[in-house]
Amino acid sequence: MAEVVALPVVQRGNPEVLSRCRWHEPIRWVHVSDLADLSTLLQGGELVLTTGVALAREPRTYLSGLAEAGAVGVIVEVGTEVSTLPSQTGATAEELGLALVVLHRRVRFVEVTEAVHRKLVAEQYDEVAFDRRVHETFTELSMKRASINGIVDAAARMLAEPVVLEDLSHQAIAASATIPADLLDDWERRSRRSPAGAHAEPWAVTGVGPRSQEWGRLVVPRAPSEPTRARMVLERAAAALAMHRMIEQDRTGLQHQAQSGLIDDVLRGRITDERDVAARAQALGxxxxxxxxxxxxxxxxxxxxxxxxxxxxxxxxxxxxxxxxxxxxxxxxxxxxxxxxxxxxxxxxxxxxxxxxxxxxxxxxxxxxxxxxxxxxxxxxxxxxxxxxxxxxxxxxxxxxxxxxxxxxxxxxxxxxxxxxxxxRLRGLVTLLREDDRLQRFAETELKAVLDNDSEATPDHLTVLREYLRLAGNKAALAERLHMSRPALYKRLAAIRTALGVDLDDGESMTSLHVALMILDARGVGARR
Missing domain, CATH: 3.30.70.270 (Reverse transcriptase/Diguanylate cyclase domain)
Known part of the structure; x- marks a missing residue:
């Protein structure tokens, strides 16, 4: 009714609104008639245009008949057949729940019906086209085995609204890419009170999965601008998600998929804002x-x-x-x-x-x-x-x-x-690369002389060298650990120095020999005694 009264053709009739009941409800059709009883001609949802003869004669009887037939409202033209309406007509229309508008100037009803019907047909065509686009989009996504996030994002783009998929424990396992972070704040508590409860959120909600085996909900977490379209898109997206789960039923759980998807989005730079990442992470548990x-x-x-x-x-x-x-x-x-x-x-x-x-x-x-x-x-x-x-x-x-x-x-x-x-650190790196031939050749080249000089009667050169390097060249501590006299230790170190041909007190030599020993230890060669 609000849109009809705003039309230029109606405005030319100098409209006066006597009742705003059902002002924003949809009108299915426009019917022009001066008959006193239209109950057998109406199917519900119509707007009636009349010159008001029957309405002026018996206001309550006429309006009651329209209300019982399901009409939305009446636009009556006064000044042609009827000069004025009874004073209580507006109150009667409000009582019966009908919209009532009086036109004080003459208009051509055919122009009103043409304008309204043209608008109705255009809207119906838009709805059909939108329905076809929704059907084609989610069918294609199902055929391409799109991801959960891909299906949720498609729903969000169609509605120009944020969309969230949650599981039965009210964890947000997927959210559209552009959802504001504040809509995910305190998600679980807010979700549990919607759509029921004294403080229910004004959300659009659709279950996901067979009616007796629902495993989640698709949610527009605010009042959608177009509730009918929101419901249709969510239902189609829910069907695509149910199909996705049937195909992926032998794979990891939805929550793990969602968590993995979030980590992957951050690593690939698709999501960079910390507030958005934190909100999604918290919604995922x-x-x-x-x-x-x-x-x-x-x-x-x-x-x-x-x-x-x-x-x-x-x-x-x-x-x-x-x-x-x-x-x-x-x-x-x-x-x-x-x-x-x-x-x-x-x-x-x-x-x-x-x-x-x-x-x-x-x-x-x-x-x-x-x-x-x-x-x-x-x-x-x-x-x-x-x-x-x-x-x-x-x-x-x-x-x-x-x-x-x-x-x-x-x-x-x-x-x-x-x-x-x-x-x-270094020992871990050496262990990781222990199978590399170049590393093995390096160790063999560095330590070949002491590996070939192995005595069973006394501590071998390899053991002495290993402990010497472990103690960073502290000879006094080394003699105590090996239970050797210092002269005997000095003699042994001199023999090792001669065999290797390097200065054991040189920092680079000590590092090189230590790495070579780590390589041998990692491969189990020259096992420690």
Missing amino acids: LRRAAGYVPVTVRAARPRMPTDPVADHRRNIALLDTVAHTVNAGGHSALFSLQGDGEVGAVLALKDSRGHGAEKAFTKLGVTLREEVRRVDGSESVLAVGSPAEQVTDAVAALAESAHVAEVALAMPTGGRAYFRASDV
Whole structure:
């Protein structure tokens, strides 16, 4: 009614509004008639145009008949057949829930019907075209096996509204790319009270999955500008998501996919604003914390490729094991499969104050090793990177923890629960590269003379040299450790110096010999006595 009265052709009739009931409800059609009883001609949703003869004679009877037939309202022209309407006509229309407008100047009703019907047809055509575009878009996305984020983003673009996919525990597992961060704040609490509750959010919500087996909800987290279109797009997007899950049902869980997707978006620079990243991370279950720690769990896997399907299942089992262990310890994290046998995570510790972090990592490392061995049957290491105040910085630092994990897995753990960069250093790098032929040749060239001079009767040259370098050339401490007299030690060192042909007190020589010994130790050559 509001749009009809605003039309120029109606405005020329100097309209007076006597009742604004149903003012913003849609009109299905326009009907022109002066009959006293239109109940058999109307189907509901019509606007009636009349010169007012029947209305002026019996206002209540006439308006009651229209109300019972489902009409939206009446526009009556006075001055031609009827000079005026009874004084209570407007009040009667309001009582019956009908819109009533009086035109004080003559207009051609055919022009009104043409204008309204043209507008109705145009809107109906727009709706049909929009419906076809929605259908084609989500059909194509399903055919191309688009990702969850791709489907959610498509829905958001069609509606020009933010869209969120949540699971049954009200965790936001996917959100459209341009969603404002404040719409994800305190997501779980706000979602639980929508659409029911005394303080329900004015959201558009559609369930995802079969009616009796829904596994999530698609949400426009504010009042949509076009509710009908929002409902239609969400329903089609929900169907595409249900199809996606049917296809991907043997893959990792939705939440892990969403967490991995967020980490990948940050690493690839698709999302750079910390507030947006933090809001999404918290909606995915990462608790707010003073600092976030990048960690990597690496499991030993055979170098030769095996069955790809079996490998994928092992990786999913590893991811689930790591996530379950971290969450069972009271911590929260974002998890991502970074490669075969490798899980990266951004961790928010339950207690990071004082020595709480060290205790937490020790306990977590021991538990993870036991659980991975039980589930995966392989040995594993936990590598811890440098903590960061922002989630984006912690995600970027996953490369550091991944390097530490790779090196640590190649080293003897020595019962260590977890590793930091300071624990691997040069020995870790050497261990990682121990199979390199060039490294092996270097070690053999540096130490060939002492490797060939091995005496069973006395401490061998290799042992003396190793302890000498470990003590940074402190001869007094070396004699005490080897239980040798100083003259005997000096004689032994002189023999080693002569055999190697280098100055054992020279800093570069000591470094070179120490690296060569690390290479031998990493390969188990010249085992320590």
